[in-house]
Amino acid sequence: MARIVMKFGGTSMAGTERIRNVAGIVKRQQEAGHEVAVVVSAMAGETDRLVNFCREANPLFDPAEYDVVVSSGEQVTAGLLALTLQALGCQARSWLGWQMPFHTDLAHAKARIGTIETERLLASMGSGEIAVIPGFQGLSGEGRVTTLGRGGSDTSAVAVAAALKADRCDIYTDVDGVYTTDPRIVSRARKLAKVTYEEMLELASVGSKVLQTRSVGLAMKEGVRVQVLSSFVEDDSPSADELPGTLIVGDEELEGSDMERHVITGIAADKNEAKVTLTRVADRPGAVAAIFSPLAEASINVDMIIQNIAKDKGETDVTFTVPQSDLARAQAILEERQEEIGYYRLIADDNVTKISIVGVGMRSHAGVAATMFSTLAERAINIQAISTSEIKVSVLINADETELAVRVLHTAYGLDAA
Amino acid sequence: MARIVMKFGGTSMAGTERIRNVAGIVKRQQEAGHEVAVVVSAMAGETDRLVNFCREANPLFDPAEYDVVVSSGEQVTAGLLALTLQALGCQARSWLGWQMPFHTDLAHAKARIGTIETERLLASMGSGEIAVIPGFQGLSGEGRVTTLGRGGSDTSAVAVAAALKADRCDIYTDVDGVYTTDPRIVSRARKLAKVTYEEMLELASVGSKVLQTRSVGLAMKEGVRVQVLSSFVEDDSPSADELPGTLIVGDEELEGSDMERHVITGIAADKNEAKVTLTRVADRPGAVAAIFSPLAEASINVDMIIQNIAKDKGETDVTFTVPQSDLARAQAILEERQEEIGYYRLIADDNVTKISIVGVGMRSHAGVAATMFSTLAERAINIQAISTSEIKVSVLINADETELAVRVLHTAYGLDAA
Numbered sequence: 001m002a003r004i005v006m007k008f009g010g011t012s013m014a015g016t017e018r019i020r021n022v023a024g025i026v027k028r029q030q031e032a033g034h035e036v037a038v039v040v041s042a043m044a045g046e047t048d049r050l051v052n053f054c055r056e057a058n059p060l061f062d063p064a065e066y067d068v069v070v071s072s073g074e075q076v077t078a079g080l081l082a083l084t085l086q087a088l089g090c091q092a093r094s095w096l097g098w099q100m101p102f103h104t105d106l107a108h109a110k111a112r113i114g115t116i117e118t119e120r121l122l123a124s125m126g127s128g129e130i131a132v133i134p135g136f137q138g139l140s141g142e143g144r145v146t147t148l149g150r151g152g153s154d155t156s157a158v159a160v161a162a163a164l165k166a167d168r169c170d171i172y173t174d175v176d177g178v179y180t181t182d183p184r185i186v187s188r189a190r191k192l193a194k195v196t197y198e199e200m201l202e203l204a205s206v207g208s209k210v211l212q213t214r215s216v217g218l219a220m221k222e223g224v225r226v227q228v229l230s231s232f233v234e235d236d237s238p239s240a241d242e243l244p245g246t247l248i249v250g251d252e253e254l255e256g257s258d259m260e261r262h263v264i265t266g267i268a269a270d271k272n273e274a275k276v277t278l279t280r281v282a283d284r285p286g287a288v289a290a291i292f293s294p295l296a297e298a299s300i301n302v303d304m305i306i307q308n309i310a311k312d313k314g315e316t317d318v319t320f321t322v323p324q325s326d327l328a329r330a331q332a333i334l335e336e337r338q339e340e341i342g343y344y345r346l347i348a349d350d351n352v353t354k355i356s357i358v359g360v361g362m363r364s365h366a367g368v369a370a371t372m373f374s375t376l377a378e379r380a381i382n383i384q385a386i387s388t389s390e391i392k393v394s395v396l397i398n399a400d401e402t403e404l405a406v407r408v409l410h411t412a413y414g415l416d417a418a
Numbered sequence: 419m420a421r422i423v424m425k426f427g428g429t430s431m432a433g434t435e436r437i438r439n440v441a442g443i444v445k446r447q448q449e450a451g452h453e454v455a456v457v458v459s460a461m462a463g464e465t466d467r468l469v470n471f472c473r474e475a476n477p478l479f480d481p482a483e484y485d486v487v488v489s490s491g492e493q494v495t496a497g498l499l500a501l502t503l504q505a506l507g508c509q510a511r512s513w514l515g516w517q518m519p520f521h522t523d524l525a526h527a528k529a530r531i532g533t534i535e536t537e538r539l540l541a542s543m544g545s546g547e548i549a550v551i552p553g554f555q556g557l558s559g560e561g562r563v564t565t566l567g568r569g570g571s572d573t574s575a576v577a578v579a580a581a582l583k584a585d586r587c588d589i590y591t592d593v594d595g596v597y598t599t600d601p602r603i604v605s606r607a608r609k610l611a612k613v614t615y616e617e618m619l620e621l622a623s624v625g626s627k628v629l630q631t632r633s634v635g636l637a638m639k640e641g642v643r644v645q646v647l648s649s650f651v652e653d654d655s656p657s658a659d660e661l662p663g664t665l666i667v668g669d670e671e672l673e674g675s676d677m678e679r680h681v682i683t684g685i686a687a688d689k690n691e692a693k694v695t696l697t698r699v700a701d702r703p704g705a706v707a708a709i710f711s712p713l714a715e716a717s718i719n720v721d722m723i724i725q726n727i728a729k730d731k732g733e734t735d736v737t738f739t740v741p742q743s744d745l746a747r748a749q750a751i752l753e754e755r756q757e758e759i760g761y762y763r764l765i766a767d768d769n770v771t772k773i774s775i776v777g778v779g780m781r782s783h784a785g786v787a788a789t790m791f792s793t794l795a796e797r798a799i800n801i802q803a804i805s806t807s808e809i810k811v812s813v814l815i816n817a818d819e820t821e822l823a824v825r826v827l828h829t830a831y832g833l834d835a836a
Contacts, residue, residue: 016474056434057498058505068497072490079486080475087476
């Protein structure tokens with residue numbers, strides 16, 4: 001017998017027909033002898049509807065009242081899933097954030113998780129009752145409803161799994177696992193059996209939107225084993241005890257068990273970056289600070305930065321990337337300060353893609369980055385910027401070459417399915 | 419300064435535009451110097467949507483989980499009204515049923531109200547904050563969400579007004595008060611300045627669907643002064659201190675202040691009754707019990723009953739009314755027992771209307787019923803059954819004559835507007 005937390009997203013909960021499908025999956029886990037808690041999102045589209053109501057009511061909304069409104073979406077699906085499980089003959093009850101309680105701090109609309117009280121929850125689960133928990137919501141120290149911020153239900157599920165000391169947290173989504181790369185780009189992409197938390201963080205932050213980054217960080221901190229799998233499966237799906245999805249675990253669980261593992265785990269393509277180049281910036285102390293300080297103050301996240309070698313005239317070109325959604329604001333800020341910074345021209349380009357290769361194997365293998373550069377060079381794909389971390393190498397290329405680059409790298413690192 | 423509870427129904431809360439109108443009305447009361455608590459319904463249609471979800475999820479639904487789902491509608495409107503009031507520059511906060519708490523018993527989906535804790539609420543209102551309270555919902559002794567049953571928000575408002583010892587409970591609806599009769603039938607119907615609780619109960623139970631009967635009963639028990647008025651008023655409406663609607667009060671407040679009051683307060687027409695006649699029932703002890711016991715067991719509410727004088731053969735005709743919605747079930751029950759009861763034919767007629775004249779003045783005035791019978795007789799309107807209470811006389815007539823009957827009675831009792 002294991003203790004399992006299952007989490008279902010908004011697409012899986014969109015309507016009573018889909019909730020019935022979810023209830024069937026939950027029931028199979030209980031029938032396999034497991035203690036089960038289920039964390040649910042609101043029906044797809046519902047949170048947007050509620051957020052729009054709040055914006056219409058008061059554009060500068062009070063986050064405490066916003067939380068009262070938007071938390072109702074998960075309250076509805078939690079009650080409906082409990083009802084549906086009962087219709088299938090299971091014992092089930094809902095536990096709202098204030099009932100457990102699921103304590104958080106006072107930061108309404110973006111609350112941080114505190115202690116989750118589990119005594120009554122565990123007693124209920126131990127008696128054979130399935131616990132149904134609305135994701136996203138909690139209770140502040142002032143006794144008011146809080147929410148964790150958009151997409152917070154994944155994080156709720158991981159937090160509940162940690163508090164319950166669950167054997168596993170199964171996150172059901174509309175994809176059946178984490179792939180070596182986007183299967184829509186590379187048909188020979190393979191589903192990964194295991195990835196490490198760090199790899200998942202790097203893959204998520206560069207565009208594999210399978211899990212909320214925050215939930216992966218929490219799972220890593222708390223050592224929660226997370227499985228990503230699909231809720232849209234046939235009834236003759238693998239039995240409850242198989243692991244059909246991708247398991248996200250710590251390094252220690254990986255080592256030894258995966259002798260055949262590739263140096264690179266996955267390749268991500270992120271089309272949401274934009275490139276900004278400032279030409280002929282004065283090559284003097286403080287020039288770079290004059291560029292990036294105002295962007296930081298405006299909460300614009302600057303990623304890759306390259307400063308070209310100073311030319312003979314004591315001038316240099318500075319290139320960096322920002323999210324496409326912040327490009328207009330970044331341009332306005334920099335153009336306003338053209339004199340102060342001292343540059344000649346601002347050139348913006350949003351037709352770029354950041355390609356990243358990710359893998360913990362990189363730590364112990366030399367030449368990983370060199371393979372990337374030479375593979376792209378062979379296809380005459382120009383690298384516009386480079387950034388690296390311990391387990392990731394990213395390059396910026398022309399967006400038109402995205403598919404070609406991902407495909408050739410996928411082959412070069414031996415990731416293609418047989 | 420007064421303390422006022424205001425209640426807005428689903429039509430008034432249907433969408434952010436209408437909620438803005440409500441917020442304006444609330445703000446005017448506060449600006450008049452009053453302490454204000456507001457009780458709100460869910461947006462029109464929302465509770466039906468949520469109830470349908472529950473039915474789809476589980477036709478035999480667990481009322482505890484049903485309450486979790488359906489209570490969310492009022493949670494949303496409470497948060498939105500607080501946000502909208504803030505947008506108008508008022509201080510406001512929502513108080514969910516479990517936060518006040520609004521205690522109820524354990525009878526989910528039809529809970530009875532217990533104690534309402536008011537200490538924190540009064541402190542908040544005393545500091546100038548408008549309290550926004552979702553109607554319909556409460557907290558059970560087991561710490562779970564309860565609801566009061568459909569239309570329970572009126573009752574919530576009266577209960578809050580009683581607990582807060584409010585000076586008045588203003589119930590805003592889509593009509594601007596209680597009329598002497600339905601203005602769609604009689605164009606000269608007049609809006610009443612005051613009615614008593616008992617009159618309102620009789621008018622409500624025979625078809626004036628302005629207020630939930632249960633809320634009027636509670637107001638009578640607790641002595642809460644209730645005003646019915648419209649939320650759809652122009653901006654140049656009467657000032658907050660006038661009473662534009664109909665005030666519902668105890669007898670003692672009426673006496674003396676309304677010398678000009680008519681003996682009859684109002685006339686109601688109820689088209690939801692059906693007449694059943696069993697012919698040639700054996701005129702023996704137990705025959706009547708054999709008819710009405712099985713109907714009572716099936717929770718079918720029998721209203722008017724007439725037993726004709728026994729004919730020479732020791733047989734009698736028995737006529738009574740049931741709600742039209744129960745007619746088919748009543749017929750099936752009685753036809754199944756034809757032999758046991760011993761009757762010749764069952765004749766059902768749903769083309770009938772119950773006309774009621776209501777007024778506390780009836781107690782001290784003789785001849786009120788006689789005027790009714792003679793007025794109808796003059797127009798050759800046949801009376802098929804009669805029932806009376808202390809402050810009401812009802813007659814059953816052919817439905818085709820409804821409008822005529824109401825009009826001539828309205829004139830006969832001097833109710834026509836000048």
